[in-house]
Amino acid sequence: MPKTKFQEIIFGIMMVILMVFAMITYNISLQNGGISNEIFLEVLKALPLTCLIAFLIEFFFVGKLVHKITFKTLNVKQTEPIFITLMISCLTVAFMCPIMTLIANIFFEFKGWENLFVNWIQTWTLSFPMALFWQLFYAGPLVRFLFRKVFKNQLKASN
DSSP: OOOSHHHHHHHHHHHHHHHHHHHHHHHHHHHHTSOOHHHHHHHHHHHHHHHHHHHHHIIIIIHHHHHHHHHHHSOTTTSOHHHHHHHHHHHHHHHHHHHHHHHHHHHTSOOOHHHHHHHHHHHHHHHHHHHHHHIIIIIHHHHHHHHHHHTHHHHHHHO
16 A cells, blocks of 8 residues: 555554554553553553564564565455455564564563463463454554545555
8 A cells, every 4th residue: 555665654653553552452451450541551651662663573574574475475466455455464463463472571571581482372362363353453444544544645646
């Protein structure tokens, strides 16, 4: 959908903020046994660093890998655009979820190296369904809608 590097960066920032906000909220709520107003203060504290890390990983590594896999797997000329979007979304979650849960376990939930692997696997398995559904049904459609509104003229001109 983004046509220029600038648009890619803006799209990535929008998606990262929405995904990271939801996933931090979800994971802190799981740890605390439910959601409360105080959780949002914790989320806001963790958001800047986590968003920066997620953006850098997605923009420089995961995004490139996901596009490479998607466009090698699907014939773009014969595939409906929605299926390309869905594959990119699913693969992004499939790669980002284990990476970001590992990073979150090291930075925010570290309980010693001897527990890192089991804590990471638990966080990953609890986070993956939420991340996938959040991406497919809420974050992805909302960010694409907002992106099309913000860049309406530029997207028309490039087609």
